[in-house]
Amino acid sequence: MTPVTAGRARPARVRRRRFTPASPSWLFAAPALAVYALIVLYPALAGVVYAFTDWSGIGREMSFVGLANFRTLLGDEQAMGSIGNTLLLTVAIVLVQNGVGLLLALGVHARLKSRALLRVIFFAPVVVSPVMVAFLWKYIYNPDPSSGLNGLLGLRVDWLGDPSVALWSIAGMVVWQYAGYSMVIFLAGLEGVPRELHEAAMIDGAGTWQRFRYVTWPLLAPAVTINLMLSTIGGLKLFDQVFAATGGGPGYATETLSTVLYKQAFVFGKFGYSTAVALVLALFVAAVSFVQVYYLRSREVSA
Numbered sequence: 001m002t003p004v005t006a007g008r009a010r011p012a013r014v015r016r017r018r019f020t021p022a023s024p025s026w027l028f029a030a031p032a033l034a035v036y037a038l039i040v041l042y043p044a045l046a047g048v049v050y051a052f053t054d055w056s057g058i059g060r061e062m063s064f065v066g067l068a069n070f071r072t073l074l075g076d077e078q079a080m081g082s083i084g085n086t087l088l089l090t091v092a093i094v095l096v097q098n099g100v101g102l103l104l105a106l107g108v109h110a111r112l113k114s115r116a117l118l119r120v121i122f123f124a125p126v127v128v129s130p131v132m133v134a135f136l137w138k139y140i141y142n143p144d145p146s147s148g149l150n151g152l153l154g155l156r157v158d159w160l161g162d163p164s165v166a167l168w169s170i171a172g173m174v175v176w177q178y179a180g181y182s183m184v185i186f187l188a189g190l191e192g193v194p195r196e197l198h199e200a201a202m203i204d205g206a207g208t209w210q211r212f213r214y215v216t217w218p219l220l221a222p223a224v225t226i227n228l229m230l231s232t233i234g235g236l237k238l239f240d241q242v243f244a245a246t247g248g249g250p251g252y253a254t255e256t257l258s259t260v261l262y263k264q265a266f267v268f269g270k271f272g273y274s275t276a277v278a279l280v281l282a283l284f285v286a287a288v289s290f291v292q293v294y295y296l297r298s299r300e301v302s303a
Contacts (some may be wrong), residue, residue, distance in 0.1 A: 057271035063170040069276035079277065082255040085167060090235030090258065091238075092171040093178075098227050100175060101182025108183070109190045119187070123180035130177065134244035137173045142244075160246050163253035170254055173241055178234070182227045189223030190216070225296040232292060236285045257281045 051069060055062035073079050104122050108115045125133065141159035142148035150157060159169040193216055201211045239258035242248065248255040248263070257277060264273035 003007055008273060031243045035074060047278060051279045052273050052276075053272045055272040056269050057265065058269070062272065065272070069273045070280070072273060073276060073280065078252050079260050080258070081252050082257050082260045085252075085254060086236060086238070086256045086258075088167060089174075089238060090232060091172055092168065093174050093235040093238075094228060094231045097172070097175045097179050097231050098182050098224075100179040101227065102186050104183040105186035109164060119183075122183055125177045126181045128177065128242035133173060133177050134241045137169075137176075138245055138298060141169055143261060162213045163250050166246055166250060166254050170238075170242055170245060170288055173245065174235075174238065178231070178243075182231065185223050185227050185230075186220065189220045193219045220297070221299055224294070225299075228296060229289060233285055236288065237281065 047146055050062075052064060052066060053062040054065050054068075062083070075296040088288040107119045108122070112118070138160065140148045142150065143156075143158040143161060144150065145154075145156045149155070150160065157165060160166050197215050198211055198221075201215050206214070237258055238256055239262065242256055242259055243262065246254045248259045258281070264270045264277065
């Protein structure tokens with residue numbers, strides 16, 4: 001053995017762990033996987049099967065109908081109108097909720113003595129049940145001109161009874177409840193912006209808007225991605241506030257895909273058709289989420 005090779009340490013061999021069905025890791029994970037498969041995977045796969053049947057929800061009698069439920073969906077004016085309402089609600093919620101959440105985050109991020117109290121106040125509606133929020137806002141939206149929002153603003157508007165206003169009234173209700181949630185995520189992003197960057201920009205003569213545009217906003221890209229994703233998914237599957245406040249009315253003015261599939265299943269007993277609507281909704285949410293993540297992640301990299 002030469003002196004060079006004698007003094008050189010041999011690299012340690014890295015042993016790769018092989019996960020076999022009998023390994024301790026899989027044994028510890030097996031109970032959680034079993035519960036997940038029973039509660040999540042089985043109902044999801046069963047729903048996909050029922051979407052191609054005429055199951056009524058009672059008993060086991062059903063027959064395979066192929067794409068008949070989906071053809072019915074395309075010809076259902078109520079369902080197609082609910083798709084438009086769902087998209088309008090989602091766009092309104094995403095834009096306004098995140099805009100308000102960003103403004104609130106910028107406000108409570110400032111050096112105010114009451115910023116801790118303001119954070120609690122703005123976040124408080126998030127922890128309230130959506131059904132309770134709907135009943136609270138039904139009182140606020142009272143059409144009586146002497147009470148509620150009408151009495152405060154001196155208006156005579158039937159907020160939940162006018163088909164041209166009801167949808168936007170629900171959007172305002174949802175924004176009021178979840179703007180604080182977006183605020184917290186934006187606030188976490190603002191806390192991660194190095195103070196030195198703002199100081200350097202101020203030395204270079206950058207104003208408040210320029211510091212926000214070229215320093216703060218690019219570094220908020222991860223928070224923007226999370227907020228847009230959560231608000232988009234929440235808007236597309238919105239149900240609680242709509243059902244508790246208007247039930248989809250007046251007429252079909254506030255009907256969403258979630259309320260349609262609920263009524264088809266539990267009011268009309270068409271479980272096969274309702275699961276077809278649910279499948280379309282799930283695929284639509286997945287497609288929108290995928291496109292959104294792809295675009296926003298590319299924005300994060302470029303930023």
